[in-house]
Every structure is written in C-alpha cells, then in structure tokens.
Amino acid sequence: MIVTLTANPSLDRTVELPGALARGEVQRAVAVHQESGGKGVNVSRALVASGLDTLAVLPGADSDPVLSGLHDGGVPFAALPIGQALRSNVTLTEPDGVTTKINEPGPELSEEQQEALIGLLLERSRGASWVVLAGSLPPGVPADFYATIARRLRSTPDGTVSPSIAIDSSGAPLAASLVGDASGKPDLLKPNAEELAELAAAAGFTSVSTADELEADPAKAAEAAAAVVASGVGAVLATLGSKGAILVTADGAWLATHPPIKAVSTVGAGDSALAGYLLAATQGGSAQDCLRQAVAHGAAAASLPGSTVPAVHQTTPNAVIITALQKDSQ
Ligand SMILES: Nc1ncnc2c1ncn2[C@@H]1O[C@H](COP(=O)(O)OP(=O)(O)O)[C@@H](O)[C@H]1O
Numbered sequence: 187m188i189v190t191l192t193a194n195p196s197l198d199r200t201v202e203l204p205g206a207l208a209r210g211e212v213q214r215a216v217a218v219h220q221e222s223g224g225k226g227v228n229v230s231r232a233l234v235a236s237g238l239d240t241l242a243v244l245p246g247a248d249s250d251p252v253l254s255g256l257h258d259g260g261v262p263f264a265a266l267p268i269g270q271a272l273r274s275n276v277t278l279t280e281p282d283g284v285t286t287k288i289n290e291p292g293p294e295l296s297e298e299q300q301e302a303l304i305g306l307l308l309e310r311s312r313g314a315s316w317v318v319l320a321g322s323l324p325p326g327v328p329a330d331f332y333a334t335i336a337r338r339l340r341s342t343p344d345g346t347v348s349p350s351i352a353i354d355s356s357g358a359p360l361a362a363s364l365v366g367d368a369s370g371k372p373d374l375l376k377p378n379a380e381e382l383a384e385l386a387a388a389a390g391f392t393s394v395s396t397a398d399e400l401e402a403d404p405a406k407a408a409e410a411a412a413a414v415v416a417s418g419v420g421a422v423l424a425t426l427g428s429k430g431a432i433l434v435t436a437d438g439a440w441l442a443t444h445p446p447i448k449a450v451s452t453v454g455a456g457d458s459a460l461a462g463y464l465l466a467a468t469q470g471g472s473a474q475d476c477l478r479q480a481v482a483h484g485a486a487a488a489s490l491p492g493s494t495v496p497a498v499h500q501t502t503p504n505a506v507i508i509t510a511l512q513k514d515s516q
Pocket residue numbers: 283377378379424425426427428429430431444446447449452453454455456457459480481482483484485488
C-alpha cells in the first residue's frame with residue numbers, strides 16, 4: 187500500500203478562459219472543473235485510477251467538500267477533523283495551455299493538531315511500501331515537519347521494515363529535507379525545475395541555474411540533481427514540464443522525453459508523474475521503468491482538463507524515449 191500525507195489539501199477549481207487572461211477585465215469562463223486536490227491527494231487519486239492500494243491521510247471534517255469529493259471518487263482516506271474549512275485553490279487555463287495558479291495559505295494547524303496528524307499517519311502507515319509527504323505546509327507548521335515525520339516513520343522499535351519515503355514540496359519544507367542526519371532524508375524527492383533550482387542551491391551546488399535553464403538543459407539539471415543526491419537523498423525525480431523528466435540516483439542519471447502533446451491543463455501533472463513512478467516501483471520496475479512511467483503519466487495528465495488524473499491505460503509509456511546522462515556533480 188502507498189500512503190500519502192497532504193497537510194494542506196485544497197478544493198481545486200480550474201476555470202477555463204476563452205482566450206488569454208486579461209488583467210482588470212471581466213471574462214466569461216468557458217467551463218469550470220472542481221476536484222479534491224493537494225499533492226498527496228492527487229497522487230492517491232491517480233493510484234486509485236490505476237487500481238492500486240492507497241490511503242490519503244489529511245486534515246478536514248467529513249462534511250468538507252474535499253473529503254466528500256474523495257468519498258464520491260472512491261479514494262480511501264483517513265482524516266483528522268480540525269474544526270476549520272480547508273482551502274480552495276484556483277487555476278486559470280488559457281487555450282494555448284498557459285496556466286495561472288493561485289494557492290491559498292490554508293487553515294492554521296495547532297501543535298496538538300500537528301501531533302495528532304502525525305499520529306494518524308504513523309498508525310495508518312504500518313506495512314506500507316511507500317509514504318508520500320506532499321505539498322506546502324499550512325500556517326503554524328514548522329518547515330522541518332516532513333523531516334520529523336521521516337525520522338519517526340523510520341524509528342520502528344519492533345524491527346519491522348519502515349516504508350520508503352517520497353517528498354514533493356517547495357520552499358522551506360523542501361530545503362529542510364536536506365538538513366540533518368540520514369534518517370530525516372527521503373528516498374525520493376520530486377521537484378519540478380523551479381524546485382530543483384532551489385534544492386540545488388540548498389545542497390551547495392555553486393553553478394546554480396534558473397528553472398528555465400534547467401528545463402532547457404537536462405544535463406545541467408542532472409548535475410544539479412546529483413548534488414542533491416550527494417547530500418544524502420536516495421533519488422531525485424526532477425520533472426521538467428514539456429521537456430519530460432530526469433531521474434538521478436547513486437547509480438546513474440537518465441532523461442525521459444515524451445512526444446509533444448496538446449497541453450490542456452498541467453495542474454496535477456507533477457503529482458501524476460510521481461504516481462506513475464510509484465506505480466512502476468511497486469511493480470518491481472527498474473529505475474528506467476519508473477522514470478518512463480512517470481513521464482507517461484505526466485504527459486497524459488497534462489493533456490486532460492482540470493486536475494484530472496490519468497489511469498495507466500490512458501498513458502503511453504512505449505512512446506517515452508530514455509537517454510542516459512552524465513551525472514557528475516561539481
Ligand atoms: N506542456 C507539457 N507538455 C507535455 N508534458 C507535460 C507538460 N507539462 C507537464 N508535462 C508532464 O508532466 C510532468 C510534470 O510537469 P511539471 O510541470 O514539471 O511538474 P509540476 O506539475 O510539479 O510543476 C512532466 O515531467 C511532463 O511529463
């Protein structure tokens with residue numbers, strides 16, 4: 187089973203615009219899509235779509251629309267009531283595929299609620315193969331929340347095998363995943379190009395590049411990711427938007443590309459890519475198999491409206507081309 191934690195879930199509203207976004211003008215939406223979202227929630231939704239065993243752990247009341255959506259969508263979840271409504275995030279999509287996202291901060295979690303959420307996750311993660319810690323942290327939660335959880339997941343007093351840990355976040359919580367001893371560091375990090383640029387800087391990679399440069403130059407992205415792996419992370423799956431993704435481990439570095447698609451909405455594409463990776467990993471796939479399925483899932487998600495996640499049969503892994511890269515860090 188793959189357990190996901192979304193500390194800051196959201197009701198994702200995607201508004202399709204008839205043309206380019208016109209600031210300061212009134213525009214009429216062509217269509218609106220609404221989905222339960224947040225990074226871990228999306229990973230669980232994508233895994234359910236492909237028939238995998240998963241559980242989404244999150245805060246929220248049973249009556250909250252995010253939880254009702256999970257219930258209606260057949261996504262198993264365990265929720266901690268927090269006495270506050272979850273947030274709504276809005277995405278504006280333009281016909282040429284450009285998306286603009288506005289993410290709310292979300293409800294504050296008290297120290298007691300944070301501890302209760304960790305307790306719920308630890309209890310429900312027993313026997314899990316992977317635990318995914320994903321998304322931004324709500325107000326009040328310290329940046330090292332994921333590192334603390336990773337340590338606690340790995341301190342199994344009865345000697346049972348602890349799950350592999352994946353982290354997909356941004357900003358301070360992402361940088362905090364590189365700090366401290368090995369027990370707080372993830373087996374897998376899933377940054378996008380912007381987050382890889384932040385991570386590489388945090389890992390002390392001196393020839394830091396911008397997100398645009400990393401997307402345009404996969405070899406450079408692999409160098410940046412190798413610096414992150416050298417700091418004690420098991421593997422880095424860095425997604426590079428329409429350029430595909432790279433995977434860097436201690437054993438090698440690879441680039442995966444997919445033939446061009448018509449991008450409809452990229453919301454949830456990164457989360458779908460992570461789900462594709464985990465799908466292949468739990469089926470015993472090699473590093474290259476995992477990367478291939480990640481990019482197949484990401485491309486399929488980007489071609490679907492709103493934050494719709496693809497099932498594996500909607501993906502085209504055979505169309506993905508894998509190339510080996512040099513991964514020498516500085
Ligand atoms: N415009 C696009 N065309 C084709 N594939 C895309 C596009 N945008 C995203 N993808 C796919 O989705 C994956 C994740 O997208 P990316 O934008 O890098 O992540 P995130 O959603 O986390 O910011 C990419 O690796 C790629 O497979």
